[in-house]
Amino acid sequence: MPYIDGFVIAVPTANKEEFLAHARQFDPMFLEFGATRVVEGWGDDVPHGKVTDFFRAVAAKDDETVVFSWVEWPDKATRDAGVKKMMEDPRMDPNATPMPFDGKRMIFGGFDLSLELTG
Template identity: 30%
Template sequence: MSYFDCYLIPVPTAKLAAYKDFSARMAVVYREHGAVRLVDCVLDPDTVDGAQFHADGAQSALEGAALRGFPAAAAVREGETVVLSWTEWPSKEARDAALPRVLADPRVQPDDDQEMIFEGRRLIAGGFLALLDLAAADRGGK
């Protein structure tokens, strides 16, 4: 069963291009070590305040409470946006076996003179097991 490393990352808007380049370089290493898929999504600016969220009916079900959006969850600051990122692995076992090799790969280490793209201590991360994957089910998976 697939396993996912997921991240919510506050990224300065001015550094989105640098983040994209960084992520593309990291994706090569992760794929070489068995990652199935890597996805980075940037928050749609039209949904920043939750006003354009597609589930307007959910708002009324909260009895006046506001939906908590990704900017609040990621504690974004002025001039930042949110990147939602995930890496899909064939299984937790495959991920656990590959991750030490990925992290030891010199290509994932920052250069001494490289400017930080985002504050790593503010990154929100977690490992997730697939609960429902309709795309996989459509292809004959679980």
């Protein structure tokens, strides 16, 4: 059954091109290690809620944009093996290529695909 990793990140708006360059460098690794699709969504119509919202979830500042991303895998076993390989890969060294956002405020999780509708 397909498996999805989801991510929400607060990225300094001024760093959009740096973020995209970082994604172009690292996202292909997901595909290299078994993912079938990687999507990066730059916040465009993200409302502020009254109780909670994407901004609060990642403690986004006024000069940051919320990014919503996901990685699709054929199944959880492929995902687990792929993530393990990525974490062991020297290209992932944060000292060599630092993230253009505060990784401590990123939220992420893995999800079983329980319903999919296509048109």
